[in-house]
Amino acid sequence: MIVAIVAVITFVLIHLAPGDPFSAVLDNPNVSESVRATLRAQYGLDRPLPEQFLRYAGALARGELGWSFSYERPVREVMATALPNTLLLMGVALVGSFALGILVALIQVARRGSFTDHALSGISLFFFSMPDFWLAILTLLAFTYWLPIFPVGGAVDPVMHEYLSWAGRVADRLRHLALPALTLTILASATVARFQRAALLDVLPADYIRTARLKGLTERQILRRHALRNALLPIISLIGLSFPALLTGAFFIEKIFAWPGMGFAVVSAIGTRDYPLVVGGVIIGSIMVALGSLLADLLYAWADPRLRGH
């Protein structure tokens, strides 16, 4: 139901935006209006909006996402190529950001009130507040131009990849993944660290922590064995909540690093008014977010025995 509502809203909004896929072809004075009219008619854009919507909805009911004007391919095909790349980027960033965020929070809580705690809080806040596209551009310039140790963009080396061994291809792909994944990881880990620190501080005054201390456990053992597990519950909720933000972040980061995922396709499609690709991308994105929330609920139930059986 949510996906259907999202599809309708996106369809209407993108069609209300000024311009159409063929009005942007204006840098050639020889492109006549009749050519644009022919193209609009070929793609059914000359029909009234309700009729366009009904046609689209009918196709959607048959499992078709439409035809991408800018790729000249079915949207399904474009998404089938792009989705694995986005999932790879998001998956690496999700695991990386939670690992890094939890680690930072543990360090902060272990040294709470110290300079390290304050410094890490400041750094977390800095990245938490930073626009993702800006950090992406900075990272791009820093590690591809000022200190050129990573490739600029794309998922693989366009020249050499085909000629590499299996291991070489994996290494090449990892090198291309590094910067976009690092950027997304840093941004998401700032949120995780702040939440995890707060959650750990919440459980530390609990009776069972005091008991553990009285038993003579070290602070590190208390944090790892007792505090962390109980403080993970809000973090599991955060997985569900962070999924939309991660997806949105991935969209902009993919665009800047030319990472050929869904975001790269959809953000470009907005600029070119490739309606079916935008709507298709948003539908798949909303399905991913819904699945992410479901996954978070399942993890929550697994981590908290009190919820099992409900």
Next chain:
Amino acid sequence: MAAVRYSGLLCAILALGCGSESSSSGNTGGTLVISVGGDPGVLIPALVQTVQTAEMVDMIYDRLADIGDGLNILNDKGFTPRLADRWTWSADSLSIAFHLNPKARWHDGVPVRSNDVRFTVSSTKDSTLGSPAASVIANIDSVSTPDSATAVFWFHARNPQQFFDATYQLPIVPEHIWKPIPPSAWRASEAGRHPIGSGPYRFVRWVPRAVVELAADTDNYRGRPKLNRVIWTISSDFQTAVTRFLSGEADFFEQLRPENLPEVAKHPTLATKPYHALTYSFAQFNLRDPVNHDRPHRLFGSRELRRALTMATDRATIVRSLYDTLALPALGPTLRVYPTTDPNLPQIPFDPVRARQILDSLGWRMGADSVRAKNGRPLRFTLSIPGTSDVRVRTAVLLQEQWRQVGVKVDIEKLEFPALAEKDRKRTFDMALGQWNTQPSPGAALGSWGIQASRASSGNNFGSYENPAFDANVDSALTSFNPAQRKAYFSKAYETIIQDAPAIWIAEPLAIAGYHSRLQLATLRPDSWWMHIPDWWIPADKRIARDNAPVAAPDSAASSTASTAQQAGQKSP
């Protein structure tokens, strides 16, 4: 550092034992990587709409003859043979017989025949294809094929540009590939994704939004191109595209911005080469009311007001601020590179004192807030610009400041490009900054400033400027066979439009190409810098790892395109 990176990859290749069997020797060999900011979309000559697509298409396909570096469009002077090794004019000049080079072959081995030429013309003119070239070859009536090696073009009327129309606008496509596919389905066809041409480079692969790779056609009838392969790496973001060049991942970037030049200068392996481009920019007045197009614009319907604003504009300062020495103030709707353009065309001078006098005389009196007003209405309007263009944003700010000094208030409206295009098309703007990338024919001015383009429901004359004297002089110029007379007619047309001031002609910028210094470039032609890529080369002792990579086999799908064409033709958007 880039070399270190690539040497790592080279090691991987060597470790594999997949040593190159590249036919690299002497002046041949090497790889050219071009960084571009857009995907081709389609690789079909008749459907080319962007520069990036044209670059790729012109390497894959060939024309009957090439215009040559002089960009002469009168008769066939300066044109060089391509698919046609010679041509003969009929006595009445209403037909031209092109004799095809018998060695010419499509990349799948099929000979190029006159039927291919006839098919190219008829399909381009087919309205269901929606080709931008259809309107510019309107003077071609038909093509007959007396034999397989001769294609005769028949024209509706004798015209100085008829040879240009028959050759420049029409890269020839193979009939055996495209005939089974209805023109309305070409755009979506598999054949368009695995093109087969007769040009110097064969198609190898195309990963959408990522890469297009071509390999030298070593058996080409015109001889082997020097570089083994040409690769376009595609970014959708200008910054990413230019960083690819600056970091050494790409060898060539077609149009650097002035702010990129200091960075390029820091790299000993990078160099720049300015070249003329067929581009001029302008600030266009809307002469009709944005709401009710039947009425003149409340401000810009007045020729005197437009002239006053032109006089208040210090174009030389604007151009110097934006481009330093890499542009000249535009002369009008034309370019200095055209042989028909008089570089000394009289201009409306920069004269702010006179501008103030004219505004006073029109009743626009300076108010207490330093903004002129008339009948209680301020002299204020909106200047619409694409927010993504840094140059146009800066142009707008400079114009705003210069006009403020004569009591005119301007609100700058930044729009994303499709939104601005919509506003242009619907003519709902007051004033807009624009730029035309035009053609070797100066007649293209009619398409953007002529009466027909004004009156068509949404033609490209967005400001609705109409002056029959301008149209008549351009028409006379286009039909004149005498170069001096032709130039005189064009000069009259340009003087007319310059004095009418439907726009303020801002800049005629040079394009600045950035390239890796190991590349030995040939001339960068104003209309299409890439046309001489087959003559570019890399000295053997300067090659880097990617120059020695083995050349990939042409895309296997390409060889089976003919068999899949029929099937692809069934596919529809």
